[in-house]
Amino acid sequence: MKDNGLKKTVPFLLFFLLGTSIFAQGKQKKADNDTYDWEYNIECYGNTAKQGYKLVKVWSYSKERGVATSQAKKNAVHGIIFKGFTGDGRGCKSSRPLMNRDMTDKEYKDFFRDFFLDDGGYARFVTYATDTKGGTEVQKLVRNKKEKKEKFYQYKIGVVVTVATDELRKHLEKEGIINALAKGF
Secondary structure (H helix, E strand, O other): OHHHHHHHHHHHHHHHHHHHHHHHHHHHHHHHHHHHOOOEEEEEOOOOOOOOOEEEEEEEEEOOHHHHHHOHHHHHHHHHHHOOEOOOOOOOOOEOOOOOHHHHHHOOHHHHHHHOOOOOHHHHHEEEOOOOOOOOEEEEEEEOOOOOOOEEEEEEEEEEEEEOHHHHHHHHHHOOOOOOOOOOO
16 A cells, blocks of 8 residues: 555656756746846946955846846856946946957857856856845836836846956966957956
């Protein structure tokens, strides 16, 4: 009799675990798709980071609040590598990008695809500078439909992070992605 109950329980547990795994992978795929659109802004957040680091605020966009917050670190590292930022009068110096984005799409596409995976190398070079709940700025963006009510279409989430720019540069040099003689910071 115990075997009969076990025969019913094991398939149910397997089905449950498989379903949970597929659901989690689906959510992660959506987050990665939002990230790979690379829709964000990056700005200097002050000149208080220690030498070799940059303190930046990243504004990420997504229809899901949690996705925009969780992708902020990826966006910050991506911004340091490909966008750079202006000083904007906060006592910050402008920072040029480490490399040209066009190079990625041609020569280093595979490297950066793997680098920006959730378990990829980017995470070694970035940390939240504030508690993500207390230090996150949230804005709801709306579209104005002519004479109709405004309609929410996505969140704009601002998160302050610290990027280890010197270590990031050294890693990209070691991997042969950028030239050690190139000037960036």
